[in-house]
Amino acid sequence: MGVVELLGIAASVSLLAGWRLYLCVFATGLAMRTGWIELPHHLAALDVLANPWVLGIAGLGLIAEFFADKIVLLDSVWDAIHTLVRPVGGALLAMAIVDAQDPAWQVISFLLGGGAALLSHGAxxxxxxxxxxxxxxxxxxxxxxxxxxxxxxxxYLALANPVAAVAIAVLFAIAMILLLIMLRRVVKRLLRDPVLAPDPGPPS
Structure with missing residues (x-):
């Protein structure tokens, strides 16, 4: 596996962790433990995700997130709480995937993984x-x-096909950036809407 494919997997997983961190951890660990997906040798550092304790904690988080994310307002509270958790989780996953001996690569993967997770989380x-x-x-x-x-x-597609992981990372990142731009325009439009403007009250 080349450097491009490896970084593509790291970026894809980090971006997806910004949406569903617990699902990414649980699904990857379960796939490794059951043999559903035979991960490349370069991803040997992800063996820790197949640990029963890690799977158990990720599973509890997955269940909690599944229901919390479908309740109006509670989902926004859940997202606010995970503003720090998801980027850190995405950064650590990226570090585990790159698994480089060079400390510089570890720092680079941590920063890029955290930034990717923060991007998708924000969107x-x-x-x-x-x-x-x-x-x-x-x-x-x-x-x-x-x-x-x-x-x-x-x-699943990113872990099973490193080439597809590169395309997923690029397209997903572009989609998240476009979504943030669109959301910014929507918010500005709502703020300018006179219907939403606060009532100044009766004149003194």
Whole structure:
């Protein structure tokens, strides 16, 4: 596996961790423990994810996140709490995937992994705030379920096919950047909307 493919896997997993950190940890560890996915030799450092204790904790986090992410407002609170957790988790996953002996590569992978997870986390949290503004609760459940399915599918594809991982990382990063730009425009439009402006009250 070349450097490009290896960095592609690290970037893909880190970006997906910004959406579903516990799912990424649990699914990768379970796939390794059951033999569903035969990871490349370069990813031997991820063996720790197959530890029963790690799987148990990630599984509990996965269940909690699955339900919390589908309840209006609670999902935004959950995202706020994980503003630090997801980037750090994504950074550590990237470090484990790169598994380089050179400390410089470890630092680079940590910074890039954390930045990638923070990017996708920011886009997810911002989009969820906009979705929560909808008066009906079904859009929230639909978006959250879509994130679950997309994360699981893309994670499998990235781990099983290093070449696809590169494409996933590039396209996912571009999509998150575009989503953040779109969210910024939506927020600015909402702030300029006179209907949402605070009532100045009666004149004195």
């Amino acid at each position: 997810k949290a911002g989009a969820r705030v906009v979705v929560n503004a909808s008066p009906e609760p079904f859009s929230n459940v639909a978006v959250s379920t879509g994130e679950d399915v997309a994360t699981a599918g893309l994670l």
